[in-house]
Amino acid sequence: xTEPRQxxxxxxxxxSGHHEAAWRHPDSRxxxxxxxxYYQEIGRTAEAATFDAVFFADGxxxxxxxxxxxxxxxxxxxxxxxxxxxxxxxxxIATASTxxxxxxxxxxxxxxxxxxxxxxAGWNIVTTATEVAAANFGLEHHPDHxxxxxxxxxxxxxxxxxxxxxxxxxxxxxxxxxxYADPDKIHRIDFEGEYLKVRGPFSxxxxxxxxxxxxQAGASNExxxxxxxxxxxxxxxxxxxxxxxxxxxxxxxxxxxxxxxPEHVKILPGISPFIGDxxxxxxxxxxxxxxxxxxxxxxxxxxxxxxxxxxHLPLDETVPADVFAxxxxxxxxxxxxxxxxxxxxxxxxxxxxxxxxxxxxxxGHRVFAGTPEQVADTIEGWFRHGAADGFNVMxxxxxxxxxxFAETVVPILRERxxxxxxxxxxxxxDHFGLPRPESQFARRPVLAG
Numbered sequence: 001x002t003e004p005r006q007x008x009x010x011x012x013x014x015x016s017g018h019h020e021a022a023w024r025h026p027d028s029r030x031x032x033x034x035x036x037x038y039y040q041e042i043g044r045t046a047e048a049a050t051f052d053a054v055f056f057a058d059g060x061x062x063x064x065x066x067x068x069x070x071x072x073x074x075x076x077x078x079x080x081x082x083x084x085x086x087x088x089x090x091x092x093i094a095t096a097s098t099x100x101x102x103x104x105x106x107x108x109x110x111x112x113x114x115x116x117x118x119x120x121a122g123w124n125i126v127t128t129a130t131e132v133a134a135a136n137f138g139l140e141h142h143p144d145h146x147x148x149x150x151x152x153x154x155x156x157x158x159x160x161x162x163x164x165x166x167x168x169x170x171x172x173x174x175x176x177x178x179x180y181a182d183p184d185k186i187h188r189i190d191f192e193g194e195y196l197k198v199r200g201p202f203s204x205x206x207x208x209x210x211x212x213x214x215x216q217a218g219a220s221n222e223x224x225x226x227x228x229x230x231x232x233x234x235x236x237x238x239x240x241x242x243x244x245x246x247x248x249x250x251x252x253x254x255x256x257x258x259x260x261x262p263e264h265v266k267i268l269p270g271i272s273p274f275i276g277d278x279x280x281x282x283x284x285x286x287x288x289x290x291x292x293x294x295x296x297x298x299x300x301x302x303x304x305x306x307x308x309x310x311x312h313l314p315l316d317e318t319v320p321a322d323v324f325a326x327x328x329x330x331x332x333x334x335x336x337x338x339x340x341x342x343x344x345x346x347x348x349x350x351x352x353x354x355x356x357x358x359x360x361x362x363x364g365h366r367v368f369a370g371t372p373e374q375v376a377d378t379i380e381g382w383f384r385h386g387a388a389d390g391f392n393v394m395x396x397x398x399x400x401x402x403x404x405f406a407e408t409v410v411p412i413l414r415e416r417x418x419x420x421x422x423x424x425x426x427x428x429x430d431h432f433g434l435p436r437p438e439s440q441f442a443r444r445p446v447l448a449g
Contacts, residue, residue, distance in 0.1 A: 007383055007419045008233075008266055008390025008432055009410075010053045010093065011046040013039065015072045017397030018272050018362045020301070021292035023070040028397040030070045039079055040086035042399055049406035050420050052431040053091025053122060054083065055215075055235070055392060060100045061133040068297035077109045084117035091428035093122035093215055093233075098155035099148050100128055100137055103191075103198050107162040110212045111204050119208030119427035124215040124235065125226075127152050149222040154193035156214070156230050161189035163211040164439040165201040181205075187441045210437040213428050219247070219337070228254025232434050233266040235392050237340060237365045244269055244387035266432055269382065270365030272394040273375045275404050282369040289396060290357040298356035301363070305338055315353040319345050340364045362394045372408035379409075380418060 015033035016023040023030035032038035046054050056076035064071045076094035084092055092113060096106055106123075114121035127148035134142040143151065170185035189200035216223070216231035227234050228251060238244035252262035274289075276282030295315055303310055306323060313319070324342035344350070344358055361367035368378055382388040395401025413419040429436055 004417060005383075006433075007379070007413060008052045008268060009049075009419065010055045010091070010268060010390070010392045011042070011051050011402055012055045012057070012235075012270065012392045012394045013042060013398070014057070014394070015398065016070045017401055018365075018394040019289045019396040020069055020297060020360045021289050021294070022397040024292040025289060025397055027400045029399065033070055033072065034074065036079065036082045038399075039074075039083055042402060043083040043087045043090055045399065045402055045406055047087045047090040049410045050423055051090065051393075052390070053093050053120075053428055054080075055093040055122075055124065056080065056095060057124070058095040059126075059128060059130060059133065060097060061130055061136055063130055063132070065297050065300055068294045077113055080121075081113055081116055084113070084120065088118075089120070089423045089426060089431075091120050091122055091213070091431055092117055093124055093213070093428075095124040095126055097126050097128040097133075098152040099143060100133060101155075103155050103158040103196060104162065104202075107159045107202060108204070110159075111163060111202070111207055114207035114209055114212050115204070119429070121207070121209070122213035122215050122233070122428050124217060125152065125156060125230070126217065145220070145222060149218075149226055151195040152226060153229075154191075154196045158189070158191040158193075158196055158198045160211060161191055161440065162198065162200055162202040163206065164437075164441055165189055166205045167439050167442045168206055168210075171205055185441075206439060209427050209429050210439070213432065213434065224250060224254055227251055227265070228260070229258045231265060233268055233432060236267065236269050237337065237363075238269050238387070239340060239343060239364075239366055241382060241385065241387055243343070244382060245385065248387050264434055266389040266434075267387075268390050268392050269388050270362060270392040270394045271375075271379065272362035272365055272367045272396055273401075273405060273409070274361075274367070274369040274396055275372055275375060275401075275408060276369070277371065279370050279374065282371065286361070286367070286369045286396075290360060293356060293360050295353065295356060298360055299352075302341070302356065302359060305341055305364075307338075310352070313352045315356075316351050318349055319352055319355050321345065337364050361396060365392075365394055367396075372412055375405075375409050376412040376416070379413065380416060383418065 016028045016030045022028045043054055058076045080092040080094050110121055110123050131142040165187045167185040171181050172179050186201050191198040213232050214230050215233045216227045217235040219236055236247055248267050255262045255265045274282045274286040276285055299310055324345055379391055393405055414421050
């Protein structure tokens with residue numbers, strides 16, 4: 001008998017919360033964003049609610065205007081190792097860039113996290129869009145979009161080959177014979193591409209998961225093709241059910257095109273819920289946060305999406321439609337986040353201030369204000385109608401936003417048979433329902449001599 005399909009839920013950790021003014025709200029804790037015990041407490045909250053994983057975004061540059069917002073400054077792989085020590089089942093997903101790492105070093109970091117956690121690591125693969133990162137690495141120019149993805153494909157191929165270079169049974173641990181490992185089952189990878197050259201073999205045995213779960217978040221045409229080829233979970237941003245359904249169908253079809261099982265590609269949109277006992281209370285809470293925003297900060301964020309200055313626009317007048325004239329249509333995904341914002345402007349005709357409030361909640365991800373039942377209804381609707389395999393939960397404020405979701409929404413999802421009541425496995429692959437990959441070298445015959 002086929003098991004009923006179950007939601008996946010990740011807690012997307014953004015130190016004070018996903019609303020840009022969260023750090024100013026009395027229910028957030030910006031004073032603790034460099035305190036490791038704070039993140040361990042969040043991890044334990046997520047694990048008590050049987051979340052699949054916690055997830056950290058990251059980038060190799062200071063992008064936040066620290067005059068008006070708290071900067072998330074801790075390196076995520078190191079931090080997740082600390083969370084691993086405070087939890088037993090929770091998945092641990094960190095962002096790392098293929099543009100600003102080298103394959104061998106990054107392979108070691110994630111391999112170590114997977115070993116230390118007993119098989120709970122995931123790598124969110126990004127190419128880094130921000131141009132200011134280049135100067136932090138002694139580069140004159142940031143690589144363009146096409147070049148970054150070309151390097152990313154080589155990078156992931158090289159990292160997987162390194163992780164695979166020890167076959168599963170390479171370690172013999174024969175004390176009597178004095179043989180620790182079988183060298184014939186440890187392989188050089190001799191990877192050579194246009195951008196990268198890596199000899200191998202790797203310096204550590206295969207991890208409990210075979211290799212960490214591969215996660216991706218790009219929505220451009222290049223990003224979608226990359227996801228279809230490599231990603232086992234995909235984080236994405238959509239405002240409307242129909243847009244999410246199109247993305248979902250496209251990614252599943254891309255995976256089929258690469259000969260993959262589309263059920264082994266989990267699509268996880270972001271949702272940032274303001275939760276109240278009544279809908280009015282939830283909307284009041286959202287207004288409280290929006291009233292704490294600083295327009296200067298929001299305009300800078302919007303300008304980074306639009307690619308032009310908007311400082312001349314009056315805050316309380318309707319956003320001119322021509323600001324988004326070059327966003328492209330839904331078939332051109334190379335400016336995906338711009339299109340999300342353009343869609344909001346076209347449908348809702350907000351003032352500039354209203355648009356800034358609309359985007360303050362979760363940087364283009366779906367913000368929803370309602371009762372626990374209404375939040376659960378939204379999650380169930382997208383899950384049942386071909387738009388999502390689960391969600392990246394993005395609380396507007398931490399730690400309370402996650403606690404409220406865990407205490408009020410998760411029980412409803414469990415009552416409806418949509419979400420686990422206890423963990424049935426120990427690894428992140430177990431939680432996501434993903435197979436353990438076989439080493440690519442194990443399928444090759446060992447040549448004598």
